[in-house]
Structure formats: C-alpha cells, structure tokens
Amino acid sequence: MIRNVVVGRLRPGVALAAVEPALQAIVALRPEGLIDARVGVDRRLRAESWDFAITSDFVSEQAYRSYDEDPEHNRVRQELFGPLCEEIARVQFEA
Structure with a gap:
C-alpha cells in the first residue's frame, strides 16, 4: 500500500475555513485503487x-501515479x- 501525505500552508x-471546499473536493474524488482518504x-x-x-492510501504505486x-x-x-496556498509538501511511502 502507498500512503500519500500532503500538508499545506495558506x-x-x-482563513482556515477557506480551504474546506478544496479539501472536500479531494475527498469526493474516487479514483480506482483508492483505499481511503482523510x-x-x-x-x-x-x-x-x-x-x-x-492522507490518501492506494493499493499500489501504479494506483497512486x-x-x-x-x-x-x-x-x-x-x-x-x-490560489489559497503559499506552500505544499508531499511524501509518498509504503505503508
């Protein structure tokens, strides 16, 4: 399983509340191979x-890609x- 972790600075x-629609849009995505997204x-x-x-978990590296x-x-x-973010960091690792 591949775990994708993303953190962002606005x-x-x-305001923190401004990012909620973007976060909900990510959760609404249901790509093939997705196990869970939080x-x-x-x-x-x-x-x-x-x-x-x-955080998003995928069945394989191919599913993440x-x-x-x-x-x-x-x-x-x-x-x-x-438009909201000043900085975003990402990491993917085998979990």
Whole structure:
C-alpha cells in the first residue's frame, strides 16, 4: 500500500475555513485503487504547524501515479488549492 501525505500552508490572510471546499473536493474524488482518504485543518495545538493535511492510501504505486496524473485531481489542485496556498509538501511511502 502507498500512503500519500500532503500538508499545506495558506497564504497570509487566508482563513482556515477557506480551504474546506478544496479539501472536500479531494475527498469526493474516487479514483480506482483508492483505499481511503482523510483531510483536516490544523487544530493549532502546536506553534508553527502547517494549516491542513491530506492522507490518501492506494493499493499500489501504479494506483497512486494514476491518481497523481488524473485531470480532475489536477484541476482541484490548480483551481482550488493553488490560489489559497503559499506552500505544499508531499511524501509518498509504503505503508
């Protein structure tokens, strides 16, 4: 199984609530090979945290790569997250 973890920082002045539609759009995607997807905004329990996180589990590397190249996924990234985010970090690992 491949776990994809994404964390993001919003641009200065962007409210946490503004990213909710983008997070829900990610959860609504149901690509082949997706096992589970979870999203959330930071609870501000520690200083200097990132603003939101996404975790997605895929049955294989091939399933992840297909999702990463999916046109709708890329539209969500560009149109919904792009205008809000200052920085995004990603990591994929075998779980």
